[in-house]
Structure formats: structure tokens, C-alpha cells
Amino acid sequence: MKNYILSVILAIAALLSGCKPEIKEIGPEYAAGEGIYGSWIISKVSQVDLNQPIPETRDISSFFASDESRKMIIRFDKENNAYSIVQPGLLPRVLGTGGTWAYDVMPYPTAISFYTSNGDTISSPLANMPRENDVHFGFNIERSDSCGEVYLRYVYSFNRVQ
Amino acid sequence: MKKIALFLLLCGTGFLPAFGQVVTSEPVEYTDPAQPLKIIVNLQQLDQTLDHVLNLIADAEAGLDLYIWTWKPFEFPAGHPKANGIGGAPWKNSNDLLKMTKEADYIYSYSMTPTEFYEVDAATVYAEDIKFLVKPKDGGGYGDPDRKSTDLTFEVNPPTVAKPVVYCFPTLALQDDIFRIVYDNDRETKTSMQNIASGNCFIYLEATLTDGTIVKPSTFFQVGNNPDLEMMDIGGGSFEKVFIPELFFGLQPGQKIDILKGVVMKKVFLTGDDRVDNDFILDMTCWN
Structure with a gap:
């Protein structure tokens, strides 16, 4: 009987050890701001x-929600640091x-400047520093x-x- | 004749508001603590049954400089460059930074921008107001008779926050901004327009351009036939129309809106009972 119980315990232990996840080597961290490249759609x-005197905020997202064509899509390219609407x-x-x-500053940017093709410069505080694995991104325009x-x-x- | 001359003189010098009240200001209506303010004190309106007030007035008559001593919305601690007084007996040695300007006999002023001077935000100024008194450099005390005004308050309140029945957001916009006009039907006082049903609320819109041209998607009597002019029911008894003016009015490059006008009405407009009493008018001078 004792041998039977011992066998069962050993079998369970073997099963559990077989389920132990294999720890892979942790790669380098995603760099702040490096994930901006690609296309983004307004959400x-x-x-x-x-x-x-006391600023008032209103969410106007519903203005876009009904129609995808109302949403802005912006693309950032690595080459020449170009962006396009x-x-x-x-x-x-x-x-x-x-x-x-x-x-504005690297490696931890707080703002992004847009230099439009018609000569305007717009500096916009960032809501986050998008990394490659980020799916959300934002900035403010005054x-x-x-x-x-x-x-x-x-x-x-x-x-x-x- | 002398009274008339005095009145005209006072109007001309801008000190008429200082009469009748101890504390007045320039501008008279002051609602934004981030803007410059001149606080004006009329010593003759102080309670002259008080010895310390009589001492203060005597000092003013003797030509001594007067100072404000302030503790709200914020009081700077001893040693700070903006502290009320200097040294071990601050009450006897006012900070020169707080010296008032003599505007006329018995009338003194101090100019500041409250948010900058007190280094607080506007909300703090609204909550605390500006509390101060007036004194000569040596305010007495330490065994000497006090020489000071009573405690004074200059109230700073935000502008009226109650919105009209028809209002816009934002309060200022360029013609390519997303802009909304809201009709707060729940607060409508006109009986014939109360409890308006969803689908029955429309708005007549008209843009007067800088060249005088008037652009309107529909005439006044055709508004109810234009679905683009329907105001959406957003709940809570409110309706809104959201649009981008330059797209909505189909403006060409170079065309600028000067005045935007809106009139909220029912889908079927027959008489004046079927519209709100007041037109919505937005002067877009700064849009151009």
C-alpha cells in the first residue's frame, strides 16, 4: 500500500515538473518612442x-464613431522622419x-514637433512615448x-x- | 457747479468707483485672476470710530507711505521675498514690495496679477478671495497703538457659469474646429417650446461672411425638411448640433465667417411659438 501511495506521489510530481514553463531569455526593452512608426487611426x-476661467473638457468621440471616414489616420515613417495624413x-x-x-528630447520624449509641408511648426505634448508593442498613442494640439x-x-x- | 466739476474730474481720473465702498478695483468687473488687477482702497470709507483706523488716516494725512498686508489666498512665510514684513518685528517693518500707490487723497491702490503674485491657481483665488489690510510701514503694536485698517476682502468670483438655454462649445472656435450648439430644453421657460420631442428639434443656421455674403443651408421655413439641421437628442432634455462650420456651410478657400447665427425651432415652424425667443449669435471676429 505504501509503495502504491509513493508511486502515485512520484507520478504527480513528474507530471507537475513536466508542466513547468520554460523560461526564455528576456530580450531588450522596447525603447520609448520607437513604436511611433506605422499608421494610427483616431480612437x-x-x-x-x-x-x-476653469477650462471645460468634452469628449467629442461620438462625432467620429458613426463613420470610419470621419476618423483621421496618420502615418509615421522612419525614413526621413516623414509623416503623412x-x-x-x-x-x-x-x-x-x-x-x-x-x-523634443531623446531617449525619453515628452513632445513631438510637426513640420508641415506648408511651413508651419506645431509642437504637441505627447500622451505617451509609444513603444513597438504599444497599440495606443496620443498627443495634444493647442x-x-x-x-x-x-x-x-x-x-x-x-x-x-x- | 463745484459738485459737477468734481464729478467730471473724478470720472476723468477713474476714481469714481472708489467712492461709497472701501475696496474697489480696476477693472470694475474682475473675474479672471490671471489678468492684471488694481485694488483700490478708499480710507475715508473705513470705520472711523476705530482708533487704529484714525491712526492710519492720520499717517496718510502726514504723508507716510501705506502698504498692504495680505494673508489670503496665500501668505508667504517669514524670509520669503514676498513676506509681508521684514526682520524680527515684521509688523513694524513692511516689505517695500507691498507699498501702495497714492492715487488721490485717502485713495491708495496696489496692482498685481493674483495668480502670479500669490503663486496659486485661479481656483484657489476664487475659493479664498484676496484678504488684506492697509498699514503704514510701522503698524504699531509691541506696546504702541496699532495703525491699520480693518481686515479687508476683495472678492474674486468666476464669471456667471450658468449657461443660456442655447449655448455653444467651445466658447470660441475657428471655422475648421468641431463646434457644437446645445439646446437645453429642460430649462426652457417658453411654454410652447417645453418638452420638445426627439426628432422635433431643428436649428436654422446662417453664416454671414466677411464679404457680407449670407450662407444658409435652408430658408427659415424649410428648416424642418433638411435632416442636416436636426438637433440630436442627447438625453437629459438636451439637443445638440455638432458640425465643422467651414464644411457645413461649404465655404471655399479664402471665405471667412464673420457672424454665425442659429435659431432653435420645431420641425414644423408656423408661428413664433415654434421657436426659441433668443437667437444664438456668435461673433467670430477672431476666426478670421
Whole structure:
């Protein structure tokens, strides 16, 4: 009887040890900001009304949800640090149709600058530093009126286009 | 005649608001603590039954400089460059940074931008207001008679946050921004427009361009036949129309909107009972 119990215990132990996951070597960390390359589609947009003493925020995502053609798609290329607006959607065309881009500081960027093909420079604080395995990305764009006052902030959130 | 001349003089010098109240300001209506403010104090409006007030007025009449001594929305600690007083007996040695400007006899002012001066955000200023008193450099004390005003408060309140029945978001926009007009039917006071049903709320929209051209998707009486002019029921008794003005009005490059007008109405417009009383008007001067 004792031998039988011992055999059962040994068999269970052998089974358990067989299920032990094999630990693979952990590779290098994904670098901050390196995951920006590729295409991104807008997933959420908020407006922050800076014209009010206490700024008010409203989610305007529902404006896009009903129609994919209303969503902006932006593509970042590694070559020449170019970006292009694949689909402008229904958002202010502040980024033009394309241009070049650059992070402010490396290796931990906090803002991205867009240099549009028509000569404008737009500096946008980043919501995150996208890594290669990130599927979400975002940045803010502030708008000034012709009187020079910053009156509105757009908070853009994107999903990676697979 | 002298009174008229005095009145005109006061109007001209801008000190009329200082009469009747101890504390006034320029601008008179002050709601944004991030903007410059001049706080004006009229010593003659202080309670002159108090000895320390009479001492203060006597010091002013003697030509002594006056200072503010402030503790809200924030009081800087001893040793800080903006501390109220200097040294071991600060009450007897006001900080020169806080010296007031003599605007006229008995009328003194101090200019600042509250969020910068107190190094706090606007919400703190709204919550705490500005509390201060006026004193000469040596405010007495330590066995000497006090020389100071009563505690004074300058209230800073945000602008009226109550929105009209028809309002927009954002409050300012360029013509390529996403823009929404909201109709808060729950707060409608016009009986004939109350409890409007989903699908029965429309808006007449009209853009006056800078060249004087008027662009409108439908005439006033055809609004209900244009689905693009329906206001969507967003719940809570509210309806909204979201659009990008330059796309909505089909503007060509170079065309700029000067005035945007909207009138909320029922799908079928027969009489004035079928529309809100007030037009929505947005001056888009800074859009151009």
C-alpha cells in the first residue's frame, strides 16, 4: 500500500515538473518612442475649452464613431522622419497633408514637433512615448485664434492600425 | 457747479468707483485672476470710530507711505521675498514690495496679477478671495497703538457659469474646429417650446461672411425638411448640433465667417411659438 501511495506521489510530481514553463531569455526593452512608426487611426478626441476661467473638457468621440471616414489616420515613417495624413477625417487640418516630425528630447520624449509641408511648426505634448508593442498613442494640439490667444486644446488618442 | 466739476474730474481720473465702498478695483468687473488687477482702497470709507483706523488716516494725512498686508489666498512665510514684513518685528517693518500707490487723497491702490503674485491657481483665488489690510510701514503694536485698517476682502468670483438655454462649445472656435450648439430644453421657460420631442428639434443656421455674403443651408421655413439641421437628442432634455462650420456651410478657400447665427425651432415652424425667443449669435471676429 505504501509503495502504491509513493508511486502515485512520484507520478504527480513528474507530471507537475513536466508542466513547468520554460523560461526564455528576456530580450531588450522596447525603447520609448520607437513604436511611433506605422499608421494610427483616431480612437478618441476631447476638446478642452481654454477660453473659460476653469477650462471645460468634452469628449467629442461620438462625432467620429458613426463613420470610419470621419476618423483621421496618420502615418509615421522612419525614413526621413516623414509623416503623412492618410485620411484627414473631420478634424482641423492643422497638420496639413504631411511633412516631417521630430521628438523634443531623446531617449525619453515628452513632445513631438510637426513640420508641415506648408511651413508651419506645431509642437504637441505627447500622451505617451509609444513603444513597438504599444497599440495606443496620443498627443495634444493647442489652437490659437487670429488674435493670438490659445483658446482650445484637442486631446487626440489613436489606435495602431494593424 | 463745484459738485459737477468734481464729478467730471473724478470720472476723468477713474476714481469714481472708489467712492461709497472701501475696496474697489480696476477693472470694475474682475473675474479672471490671471489678468492684471488694481485694488483700490478708499480710507475715508473705513470705520472711523476705530482708533487704529484714525491712526492710519492720520499717517496718510502726514504723508507716510501705506502698504498692504495680505494673508489670503496665500501668505508667504517669514524670509520669503514676498513676506509681508521684514526682520524680527515684521509688523513694524513692511516689505517695500507691498507699498501702495497714492492715487488721490485717502485713495491708495496696489496692482498685481493674483495668480502670479500669490503663486496659486485661479481656483484657489476664487475659493479664498484676496484678504488684506492697509498699514503704514510701522503698524504699531509691541506696546504702541496699532495703525491699520480693518481686515479687508476683495472678492474674486468666476464669471456667471450658468449657461443660456442655447449655448455653444467651445466658447470660441475657428471655422475648421468641431463646434457644437446645445439646446437645453429642460430649462426652457417658453411654454410652447417645453418638452420638445426627439426628432422635433431643428436649428436654422446662417453664416454671414466677411464679404457680407449670407450662407444658409435652408430658408427659415424649410428648416424642418433638411435632416442636416436636426438637433440630436442627447438625453437629459438636451439637443445638440455638432458640425465643422467651414464644411457645413461649404465655404471655399479664402471665405471667412464673420457672424454665425442659429435659431432653435420645431420641425414644423408656423408661428413664433415654434421657436426659441433668443437667437444664438456668435461673433467670430477672431476666426478670421
